[in-house]
Amino acid sequence: MAMKGVLRPGHFQMRVLDLEESVKFYREVMGLVEQGRDSQGRVYFKAWDERDHNSFIIRQADRAGVDFFGFKVESRETLEKLDADLKAFGVKTERIPAGEMLETGERVRFEIPTGHLIELYADKTDVGNGMAYLNPEAWTPQAEKGIAPIRLDHALLYGPDIDGAREIFEKVLGFYLVEHVVLEDGKTDLAIWLSCSIKAHDIAFVRHPEPGKLHHVSFLLESWEKVLRAADLMSMNRVSIDIGPTRHGITRGTTIYAFDPSGNRFETFCGGYQSYPDWKPIKWTMDEVGAGVFYHDRKLNETFLSVVT
Numbered sequence: 001m002a003m004k005g006v007l008r009p010g011h012f013q014m015r016v017l018d019l020e021e022s023v024k025f026y027r028e029v030m031g032l033v034e035q036g037r038d039s040q041g042r043v044y045f046k047a048w049d050e051r052d053h054n055s056f057i058i059r060q061a062d063r064a065g066v067d068f069f070g071f072k073v074e075s076r077e078t079l080e081k082l083d084a085d086l087k088a089f090g091v092k093t094e095r096i097p098a099g100e101m102l103e104t105g106e107r108v109r110f111e112i113p114t115g116h117l118i119e120l121y122a123d124k125t126d127v128g129n130g131m132a133y134l135n136p137e138a139w140t141p142q143a144e145k146g147i148a149p150i151r152l153d154h155a156l157l158y159g160p161d162i163d164g165a166r167e168i169f170e171k172v173l174g175f176y177l178v179e180h181v182v183l184e185d186g187k188t189d190l191a192i193w194l195s196c197s198i199k200a201h202d203i204a205f206v207r208h209p210e211p212g213k214l215h216h217v218s219f220l221l222e223s224w225e226k227v228l229r230a231a232d233l234m235s236m237n238r239v240s241i242d243i244g245p246t247r248h249g250i251t252r253g254t255t256i257y258a259f260d261p262s263g264n265r266f267e268t269f270c271g272g273y274q275s276y277p278d279w280k281p282i283k284w285t286m287d288e289v290g291a292g293v294f295y296h297d298r299k300l301n302e303t304f305l306s307v308v309t
């Protein structure tokens with residue numbers, strides 16, 4: 001097996017202002033599968049084609065935004081090794097016992113220099129995707145319910161020290177830089193896209209004065225046609241669309257950005273190229289950043305830059 005260490009984004013916990021309104025939105029409009037509730041009142045979801053018990057968790061709070069973003073690692077031995085490596089690198093970690101989240105094993109949690117909480121874990125119960133492990137069908141009725149993404153894909157986080165965050169992801173967790181936007185000084189990164197896989201990004205950061213902010217959490221669709229269908233469903237359900245459907249120059253994904261009922265931005269996207277760790281990172285300069293973010297309009301919109309939760 002070639003994939004080692006950190007495997008993929010595994011869970012993302014987000015704050016919402018009205019729990020039941022949000023449950024209805026993520027279940028009926030987004031088409032996520034509700035997986036359960038815990039004693040803290042958190043509601044757990046997964047995308048239909050995901051196999052682990054949960055990937056997207058919401059809890060009610062008086063402000064929107066992200067609580068933490070968790071990555072699944074290959075094994076418990078890897079979890080122990082990465083915890084030790086983080087500590088050796090000077091990162092303070094804490095252990096959260098198995099079962100604190102539904103159907104999820106022990107987690108290692110740490111804060112990165114952008115002010116976000118990142119987690120690693122090795123175990124989450126495999127509940128399957130509704131299709132058999134022996135001679136399965138191709139999809140289930142859930143695949144057509146609402147927008148129906150196939151997985152939680154990545155998140156773009158805003159915070160101050162993105163260089164410090166990059167160091168931890170690259171030097172300790174084995175991520176690599178896929179693309180970056182460089183400021184006019186020719187050396188400072190405004191934004192970075194990092195991968196732990198052959199995806200064009202598993203996490204991304206934008207330099208921003210306030211720590212711990214969420215720009216968007218992203219869900220993967222299977223085709224450009226499904227991105228258009230998602231836009232239709234957003235219009236039918238009066239979802240506030242930020243931009244799209246359009247294409248990114250950066251990562252080349254086709255995308256829509258929209259807001260959930262609490263004002264958290266989410267993305268439903270498809271495609272983008274596959275990347276490899278030996279590839280040279282792609283660099284964007286500020287005079288072309290508009291095309292990098294929105295390839296068709298070739299300019300940024302105001303909300304994209306300023307609205308974060």
Ligand SMILES: [Fe+2]
Nearest residue numbers: 156216218267
């Ligand atoms: Fe994205």
